[in-house]
Amino acid sequence: MAEIATMTWDVIVIGTGIGGGSVGRRLTELGLKVLFLEKGPDLGDAKVPGLAIDQTDPESRMAVGAWPKQISARLDGKWCEIDGMIGSNVGGTSAFYAATLERPERHDLDNAEHLPHPTGGWPVGFEEMRPWFEMAERYYEISGESDPLDPVPANLPAPPRALPKSDIDLMADLVRSGMHPYQTHMAARFVPGCENCFGRRCHRRCKMDGRSAGVLPAMESGRATLIDRCNVSRIEADATGVQSLICNRDGETVTLKAHRYVLAGGGLGSPSLMLRSRNEYWPEGLGNRNDMVGRNLMFHLSEIIAIWAGRGRGEPVASRSISMRDLYFMNGERLGTVQSMGLTAGYGEILHVLHNRFDTSALRKLRPLRVGLRLPARIATTMLGHAKLFVGVLEDLPYATNRLVPDPTDEDRFVFHYDISDELRRRRAIFREKMRAAFRPHKALFMAATPQLNFAHPCGTLRYGDDPASSVLDRDCRVHGLDNLYVTDSSFMPTSNGVNPSLTIAANALRVADRIAESMRPRLAAAESLG
Numbered sequence: 354m355a356e357i358a359t360m361t362w363d364v365i366v367i368g369t370g371i372g373g374g375s376v377g378r379r380l381t382e383l384g385l386k387v388l389f390l391e392k393g394p395d396l397g398d399a400k401v402p403g404l405a406i407d408q409t410d411p412e413s414r415m416a417v418g419a420w421p422k423q424i425s426a427r428l429d430g431k432w433c434e435i436d437g438m439i440g441s442n443v444g445g446t447s448a449f450y451a452a453t454l455e456r457p458e459r460h461d462l463d464n465a466e467h468l469p470h471p472t473g474g475w476p477v478g479f480e481e482m483r484p485w486f487e488m489a490e491r492y493y494e495i496s497g498e499s500d501p502l503d504p505v506p507a508n509l510p511a512p513p514r515a516l517p518k519s520d521i522d523l524m525a526d527l528v529r530s531g532m533h534p535y536q537t538h539m540a541a542r543f544v545p546g547c548e549n550c551f552g553r554r555c556h557r558r559c560k561m562d563g564r565s566a567g568v569l570p571a572m573e574s575g576r577a578t579l580i581d582r583c584n585v586s587r588i589e590a591d592a593t594g595v596q597s598l599i600c601n602r603d604g605e606t607v608t609l610k611a612h613r614y615v616l617a618g619g620g621l622g623s624p625s626l627m628l629r630s631r632n633e634y635w636p637e638g639l640g641n642r643n644d645m646v647g648r649n650l651m652f653h654l655s656e657i658i659a660i661w662a663g664r665g666r667g668e669p670v671a672s673r674s675i676s677m678r679d680l681y682f683m684n685g686e687r688l689g690t691v692q693s694m695g696l697t698a699g700y701g702e703i704l705h706v707l708h709n710r711f712d713t714s715a716l717r718k719l720r721p722l723r724v725g726l727r728l729p730a731r732i733a734t735t736m737l738g739h740a741k742l743f744v745g746v747l748e749d750l751p752y753a754t755n756r757l758v759p760d761p762t763d764e765d766r767f768v769f770h771y772d773i774s775d776e777l778r779r780r781r782a783i784f785r786e787k788m789r790a791a792f793r794p795h796k797a798l799f800m801a802a803t804p805q806l807n808f809a810h811p812c813g814t815l816r817y818g819d820d821p822a823s824s825v826l827d828r829d830c831r832v833h834g835l836d837n838l839y840v841t842d843s844s845f846m847p848t849s850n851g852v853n854p855s856l857t858i859a860a861n862a863l864r865v866a867d868r869i870a871e872s873m874r875p876r877l878a879a880a881e882s883l884g
Contacts (some may be wrong), residue, residue, distance in 0.1 A: 357578065362388045362611040364869060365598065367585050367626075370445025372842035373617030374567020375492065375859045379866035381576040385873065388578050388611065389568060390600065392618075393418055393441030395581040396448075401554065404436075411765065418442030418449075418554060422765045424621070424808065429772050437808030439619065439767075443581055444564030446619065446809060447855065448554045451673060452540040452561065453692065454495055454856035456486050456507060458681060461850045475847055476819050476828040477864070485860035490538075493561040493859060498536035502678055509538065520674040520693070523662045523741070527677065532791055537676040537692055540566070540855075586764065588614070588630040590639055594837045613837050613869050617862070620650070620811030620843040621767045625759045627815070627832075640815070640825045640832040647757035650769055651813040651849040652806045654781055656745035657694070658788055661796040680745070680787045681851050688784045689746040689851030691791065696742040742800070743792075747784050748851040749777065749806075751813050769811075773804055812843035812854055829868040830861065841865050 363385040366377045377387045396418055404419045411421035420439040425432065440446035462475040462482060491510050498513050499506030513536050516524075527534045540561040558565045571577035580602065587599040589608075598609045616623045624647040628638035638646055673695035680688045752774060760766040781804060789797055817840075818824030821833040830845050832838045841862035843854050850857065 357388065357580065358607040358609060360610075362386055362609075363873065364388070364613045364615060365390060365609060365611040366615045366617060367598070368392075368445060368617035368619065368622065368842065369443045369568050369579075370440065370563040370617060370619065370842065371447045371567070371855050371858045372563075372862045373445065373615065374447075374563030374571070375489065375862035376567075376615050376617065376839075376841045376866045376869075377577060378492070378567045378571040379863045380869065381571045381574040383866065383870040384576070385870060386576050387571060388609070389443075389571070389580070390583045390585055390598075390609075391443050391445075391579065391581045392584050393420075393443070393581065395443040395579065396554070398558065403554075415441055418444075420765070420767075422763070422767070425760070425766060425768045427770045428806075435808055437621075437767075437811070439621065439809070442554075443568055443579065444554075444562045445617075447562035448564065450562065450809070450855060451695065451853075453537055453673065453676075453853045454490070454493055454540045454859070455538045455676070455690065455852040457850040457852055457857055458678070460682060461848065474818075476817060482860060482864070485864045486856065488863050489856055489859035492863070493540035493566050493856075494542060495538050495540055495856075496536075497538040497676075500535050500676075500678055501533045507538070514539070514674070516674050517672055519662065519741070520672060523660070524675055526662065526795070527675075527791070530791070530793065532677050532679050534675050534677045537673055538856075539673065584764075585618075585626060586629075588616075588626060588639060588838070590630065590632065590635060590835060590838070592634045592834075594835055612873060613839065615865075615869070616838065616840045617842045620814050621757055621769070623840055623842055623844050624757050624814040625764070625767060628757075628759050629764060639838070640834065642834065643822050645816070645823070645825050647759075647814050648753045648755070649751035649813040649816055649847075650755040650757060650771060650811060651749040651751055651846075652771075652808060653689070653749055653810045653849060654745075654747035654777065654784075655805045655807045656747060656781070656785055656788060657800040657805070658743050658745070658792070659740035659798045659800060660743055660792050661740045675743075677791070678851075679791060680784065683783075683787065686780055686783055687748045687750070687851065688780060688787065689748050690853075691743055691745045691788060694742040694744050740796075740798070743788075745784055745788050746807075746851055746853065747777075747781060749849045750774070751816070751848065757814055771806070773806075778804070810843070810849070810854060812846045812849050815840050815844035816847045817845045818847060830865045831868075839865055839869060 364380050365388045366373045367390050369389050369391045377389055380387050401417050404417050415421050420441045423434045424437045440448050442448055459479040462479040494511050495509050496511035524534045542559045583600050583602045585598050585600050589597045595614045600607050627646050630639045640646055673693055675693040677691050755771045757769045760768050815825040817826035817830050826840055830840050843858050
């Protein structure tokens with residue numbers, strides 16, 4: 354660590370998830386020397402247990418790659434503690450993701466006229482982003498089928514996968530009912546047993562994530578160095594640029610320097626670090642002269658529905674195979690994608706849903722009736738068998754009042770305020786109605802009655818744009834007012850779109866890497882002429 358602290362790196366990347374791993378790999382391919390800093394451990398290819406649902410001990414959480422503290426949130430005015438599935442390990446949250454990487458739609462990036470209020474939109478349009486989407490699909494070895502509704506289908510680098518009979522039958526049913534299903538775009542090298550790693554950490558590198566598709570190839574180039582268990586406590590900056598990072602590792606405090614810095618700590622971690630890095634030049638926090646850092650927090654709403662496709666048509670298999678975008682944008686409403694989750698539902702899951710509905714009903718005080726729900730759950734399972742679970746990814750939209758509010762006494766404690774807007778509730782009702790209609794005539798059951806935010810998808814807290822008054826980053830994702838600090842995680846997104854954000858994060862990180870390399874070419878050319 355002491356030797357590393359004496360060096361001035363080309364680029365230091367803070368965070369090793371999708372955004373950090375992708376930008377670091379691309380920078381090394383462009384000839385730059387990169388230092389990766391990761392707060393959590395490098396778990397390598399070790400097989401580690403999953404996070405216990407009631408685990409709150411910071412050291413125990415970090416040992417399995419999870420963020421050390423749960424999240425404190427004020428949701429619709431009520432305080433609660435939640436586990437947002439935020440990763441803290443080499444690979445970040447992507448170590449646990451479901452590896453579903455899909456492009457947003459053209460209208461997502463090209464205009465903002467369907468939003469409830471002006472946002473400034475996306476300064477970089479779909480066509481400009483297309484080469485980076487294609488590059489990200491190659492980096493992450495995406496397999497699947499083209500969306501039949503896409504006027505310019507993606508040319509995926511990996512061939513489609515073999516599907517179980519139950520999925521083939523259900524896709525045929527959806528086509529007959531007028532839907533347009535296709536094979537989900539997945540970032541994985543499929544080997545026997547790898548289907549079990551989606552939604553959990555993979556120790557065999559079959560799932561392509563920030564580590565396997567980003568950090569490891571960068572390290573293999575010989576131009577990258579990784580320091581794990583390294584906490585960046587502060588970014589030191591003057592009026593125009595970052596001077597250094599203050600980091601702690603194993604009780605030792607060091608100062609690290611580079612020509613360029615990339616912040617990729619996630620939609621909650623990156624704005625938290627910027628707000629903590631106050632000084633005389635930036636009394637409200639880095640990039641926060643217009644009080645925009647941490648605002649416009651978005652997630653996605655997850656609408657989970659169980660579908661019974663009928664017995665005798667192939668036993669339901671837990672596979673993430675089917676996607677459809679028929680409901681993505683309907684009659685001017687921004688809705689989202691519907692995808693199979695790779696999970697099945699039986700007696701226990703049905704009983705859980707019935708209990709939840711009972712507990713929010715007018716009968717909830719009549720507790721003996723709750724026990725009687727076991728019978729209808731058992732009858733439903735006997736008659737219908739196991740169901741496939743599908744999730745609707747409903748787009749969330751930005752509101753300045755939904756924001757990160759860091760705990761000044763605990764840098765590991767993320768705190769945010771979030772209120773579900775009336776327009777989101779209205780779109781949710783439309784989405785649920787359309788989802789149920791899409792699967793007719795099959796039996797269906799929504800798995801929750803109340804809105805379910807996907808806390809693993811925080812985004813928008815450092816939005817990029819052309820106007821510094823309404824954005825934190827410029828179109829190159831460089832912080833307004835700081836000439837050498839860039840951001841490549843989900844916080845850059847002006848809107849959340851109706852798909853998982855991972856591919857968009859990766860594509861943007863690759864784009865930003867090229868911008869950083871372009872800005873450093875004069876310095877690199879001078880160094881080459883001297884040596």
